[in-house]
Amino acid sequence: MSDFAVEALNIVRTFKDGEVHALDDVTLHVPRSEVFGLLGPNGSGKTTMIRILSTILAPTSGVAIVNGYDVVKQPDHVRRSIGLAGQFATVDENLTGFENLRMVGLLNHLEKSYVVKRSQELLERFGLSDAANRTCKTYSGGMRRRLDLAAALVANPPLLFLDEPTTGLDPQSRQDLWAIIEGLVEGGTSVLLTTQYLEEADRLCKQLVVIDHGKIIAEGTSGELKSRLGNTVLSLSFASTDDARRAGELLHDVSSTPANVDGTVVEFTVENGPAAAADALRRLSVPDITVTGLALREPSLDDVFLSLTGHKAEDESATPDEGEPKGRRARKVRS
């Protein structure tokens, strides 16, 4: 057996007769028994990757081995060894929580008596016992996600794919899900997780790959990525866009990465926040530049993207999800 839970080699996936490259030569090595993160904005190709690895979609070219099985040649073996859960929380609204889990268990060809026992155990573990016999229509967003994750766990798979598991969740539900995922990994489960949140990747993932426009643009531990980025963002606002532009020029050597000038706001990623702030204010105390605000904050995914790609993560959200034809995408769950 391979040392990796997932080995994806040179995966390419195009849509619309090759016009859209959702994935362009992506190679991943996901180790066992830890959380591996796939970080990127909407439309970067994260979901396409998960769909290929879970046998839903065939790659245009490249080879993907999941738990030792080829996703194209041995899809049934792959399906028996994975669990899939994600942002769309595709539970059947007309079934109860228990019925959803039972259905997935039976479709995994598990013993009926075991499925019943396992379903009850998972409902208990995820705090859904009280709602077990209510139809999922009545569930909150957080409850749906937990049930979706429980469904992925019914067959006890050694590998879980979690596609943006906490997108759209409130902070408490997000914390709950993080704790559940950490518990699973402690128990030996391997997890491939996609996310748009640096905070989430930082908390859960040992190793990360940053993906943009279907290409890997950075990889390493979250610590390595952060140190590449600087530890803090220094944000300065000015009275006019002209002031901001000139301040950007004046302070060009404050950071090793280029400044982000957006209207009247200029941002730098810096190593030592307070020292950089003091230095910046000193150099800006010239009569014709008016500083109206100063803030120091933790870097966000936007900052990662800006420093790695030179463009903002939000720029992508206007393009159709994953470049696939519209109208066939799962509906987003209100949460």
Add this chain to the structure above:
Amino acid sequence: MSITTSTSHPQRNALRWAISDILTMARRNLLALFRIPTALVFAVIQPVMFVLLFRYVFGGEIHITGLNYVNYLIPGILVQTTIFGAVGTAIGLAEDLQRGLIERFRALPMARMAVLGGRTVSDLARNVLVVVVITGVGLMVGFRPHGGIVAIVQASLLMLLFAYCLSWGFAYVGLAAPNSETAQAMTFPLIFPLTFASAVFVQVSTMPWWLRPFANNQPVTQAADAVRGLMLGKPHGASTWITMLWSLGAIAVLGPLATRRYRRVT
């Protein structure tokens, strides 16, 4: 840590698992049917309204040579209702697709046929219920089938077979539609000419000359003639055999079409 039954999966069990998966899916669809009031109204109450409408509102104006209209009507409505039921196949599949459930099913180690198989089987089960209800209501409003119990069962099986085979065509429509509303709209141009330009409610001989060739030879007229003949114990020519041929022809063409479509949608 994984469970033995999930990893041991001998080939000889494939058929057993396929049947098990189809039944699991069918059960899931039927649970939903009984939980969505509108679905149940569409399936059962609407055909009852059709019976009452044609029996008491329009029926007085419709004259069938040598036959009480209620005896002409009920077998026709049974055929019409079972075909209308196939619209549910299209809507159900389009909904599953829209909600991302089909995508989820594709990542499970279930039999590939189970999504379409389960859907068509649950719609067949619903049709059995509908046939029982409509026959019961028919008897209450004066329907008197003189063909005998065996012939009535034969007639019921024939129309259930016919509707089942046709439902594969509606499965294709459901998979091709972008959402359930469109799926429903797409079925109307198919359903209306087939059920209304037929011998379901009135005799074809009362229709204009240009409509008669179609109405006489299309499958729903054959099915209605066969079911009516069997139930009433009257001669009905070759219509039983023709209906069976239509059914087998439909499933032979529409089954692979729907299956191919299912493999392509992602």
